[in-house]
Amino acid sequence: MLSRSDLAGSRFDTDGLRERCTLVEGDLDALGPALGDLNPRTVFHLAAQTQVGKANLVPLSTWETNIRGTYMLLEAVREHDPATRVVVASSDKAYGSHRELPYREDFALQPRFPYDVSKAATDMIARSYAATYGMPVAVTRLANVYGPGDVNWARLIPDTARALLRGERPVIRSDGTPERDYIYVEDAADAYLAVAGSLGDPSNHGRAWNAGSGEPVSVLEVVRRLIAVSGRDLEPDIQGTGVPHGEIDRQYLDPTAIREELGWRPRWDLDSGLRAAWEWYERTLR
Numbered sequence: 617m618l619s620r621s622d623l624a625g626s627r628f629d630t631d632g633l634r635e636r637c638t639l640v641e642g643d644l645d646a647l648g649p650a651l652g653d654l655n656p657r658t659v660f661h662l663a664a665q666t667q668v669g670k671a672n673l674v675p676l677s678t679w680e681t682n683i684r685g686t687y688m689l690l691e692a693v694r695e696h697d698p699a700t701r702v703v704v705a706s707s708d709k710a711y712g713s714h715r716e717l718p719y720r721e722d723f724a725l726q727p728r729f730p731y732d733v734s735k736a737a738t739d740m741i742a743r744s745y746a747a748t749y750g751m752p753v754a755v756t757r758l759a760n761v762y763g764p765g766d767v768n769w770a771r772l773i774p775d776t777a778r779a780l781l782r783g784e785r786p787v788i789r790s791d792g793t794p795e796r797d798y799i800y801v802e803d804a805a806d807a808y809l810a811v812a813g814s815l816g817d818p819s820n821h822g823r824a825w826n827a828g829s830g831e832p833v834s835v836l837e838v839v840r841r842l843i844a845v846s847g848r849d850l851e852p853d854i855q856g857t858g859v860p861h862g863e864i865d866r867q868y869l870d871p872t873a874i875r876e877e878l879g880w881r882p883r884w885d886l887d888s889g890l891r892a893a894w895e896w897y898e899r900t901l902r
Contacts, residue, residue, distance in 0.1 A: 618640045618642060640653075644689075647688060651692055651693065651696040651700075652696060655697075656700060658701040658703070658812050658815075659700055661689050661702060661742075662705045664682050664685070665678045665731075666731075669770065671729070672862040678730055678734050679734050681734075682731075682735065683734055686738045689702075690702065690742065693751070694751060698751050699751075701752045702745075702753045703753075703808055703812050704738060704753065706736075706755040706756060707758065708757050708759055708826070709732040710738075711724075711725060711726070712725065713726070713864050717867075717868060718830055718832075718869050719867070721757070721825065725739060729863075731862075732864075739757070739824065742754075743824065746822030750821070753815075753821060754821065754823045755824045756807060757825065758799055758804055758828065759827065759869055760798050761799055761800075761804045762799075762801065763800050763889060763892065763896075764897075766801070772835060773842065773890070773893060776843075777893065781902065785850050785851060787852075787853045788836060788839060788854045789856045790859055790860055791856055791859075792852070792856075793835070794864075794865055796835070797828040797830065798886055798889070799828050799882060800889035802884065803827070807874065807880050811874075811878070813878070814878055825874045825878070826869040826870055826873065828882075829868075830868060842894060845891050846898075
């Protein structure tokens with residue numbers, strides 16, 4: 617596992633993962649030596665700047681991380697062993713805004729905002745390595761991943777959980793109507809593994825796979841469901857109007873291909889996932 621900093625105090629330690637992994641501290645420059653030392657059979661490229669708001673404020677660093685980071689990794693793999701399987705994390709946001717929903721894998725990528733553009737570029741660069749060099753590369757276009765261990769407080773579910781634990785009303789920065797698709801973290805991991813497993817078949821090289829519930833849920837509904845799970849007697853504090861600039865109003869995925877071709881399907885529904893996430897936040901943040 618390559619990480620830019622040690623993961624002391626995270627789930628990497630608390631869940632005993634350190635004993636099961638070899639951690640290499642380093643940035644992009646460490647990719648080549650790490651591949652040479654560890655000789656992995658499969659690489660999962662998950663590193664990214666993941667925040668839409670931050671991307672709007674500092675697009676250059678987002679593009680540096682997401683776009684350059686992807687082609688640097690793919691080049692390192694190609695130079696080390698082009699037969700290494702690579703699964704690259706794209707995003708549902710790579711699709712941009714479409715009138716027709718849910719997104720299908722054959723939809724055009726038509727992003728407009730910096731973060732969405734970075735993920736679309738990542739997506740296309742990754743698939744170009746399959747087309748040009750015959751490398752076993754595929755991309756995942758996942759819904760919004762949530763669950764235990766997420767301490768990025770700019771995200772809806774962690775921020776809501778923290779507010780509830782403080783006895784504060786959860787803040788909604790839109791009018792509450794934007795709709796998203798959500799995927800529990802364990803289901804996301806299963807999707808990555810399913811896609812990696814598919815790369816033994818050359819016909820799957822360069823494929824993109826949607827993974828999500830296929831069901832849109834509004835921001836307000838997610839917050840209300842988490843409040844219900846928590847048992848707190850609090851109401852959402854809706855501070856926004858309309859859809860925040862740089863965000864897409866409605867997004868959700870059609871996961872038919874990964875379900876029918878790879879046998880993947882989510883094992884967690886939103887309520888059970890929110891309950892598991894809440895129990896982790898309650899235990900960890902109290």
